[in-house]
Structure formats: structure tokens, C-alpha cells
Amino acid sequence: MAKTIQLTVEEWARIRKRIKEEYDWKPSVFMIRAVMRRELGFTTRYHQDYDSQTGYSETICLDFYDDNMETVFRLKYL
Numbered sequence: 536m537a538k539t540i541q542l543t544v545e546e547w548a549r550i551r552k553r554i555k556e557e558y559d560w561k562p563s564v565f566m567i568r569a570v571m572r573r574e575l576g577f578t579t580r581y582h583q584d585y586d587s588q589t590g591y592s593e594t595i596c597l598d599f600y601d602d603n604m605e606t607v608f609r610l611k612y613l
Contacts, residue, residue: 537599540608541582547595550612576604 542550551565554575558564564571568578580596599605 537576537602537605539599540577540597540605540613542595542597544593544595547579553612572600576601576608 555565558574561570561574564574572578577597577599580598582594582596584592584594586592597608599608
């Protein structure tokens with residue numbers, strides 16, 4: 536079963552920029568969740584946690600649906 540990868544906002548911005556450059560011919564990859572899932576193998580989810588000491592912290596979760604696509608993503612972007 537494919538897993539979820541949690542990224543910081545900065546990490547996701549860097550990876551998203553690379554993906555946008557690779558898929559510049561197909562802007563719907565980030566606009567339509569079904570296309571993102573089909574092409575990249577994951578969908579994004581924004582998550583906020585509250586800590587009384589530091590306040591809110593935001594993370595981006597990438598929910599993968601295919602083990603092979605998760606492996607490709609980890610090798611290519613992480």
C-alpha cells in the first residue's frame with residue numbers, strides 16, 4: 536500500500552517548481568486532481584497543526600495511490 540509523504544512548505548515549493556517545469560506542456564496537472572493522480576500518482580493535501588509554543592505550522596501531504604509511482608517520486612525528487 537502506498538504511503539503519505541509529508542513535506543514542509545519550502546520543500547514542496549521546490550519540488551512543485553521542478554514538476555511544473557517538466558509538465559509545462561500540460562498545466563492541468565496541478566489544476567485537476569484526477570489528472571494529478573493519473574500523471575504523478577499522488578494528490579496533495581494541506582495540513583495545519585497548532586502548537587501553543589510555536590503557533591500554526593503547515594505541512595503538505597502527498598497521498599500516493601501507487602507504490603511504483605511513489606518509488607519513482609522518491610528517487611527523482613527527494
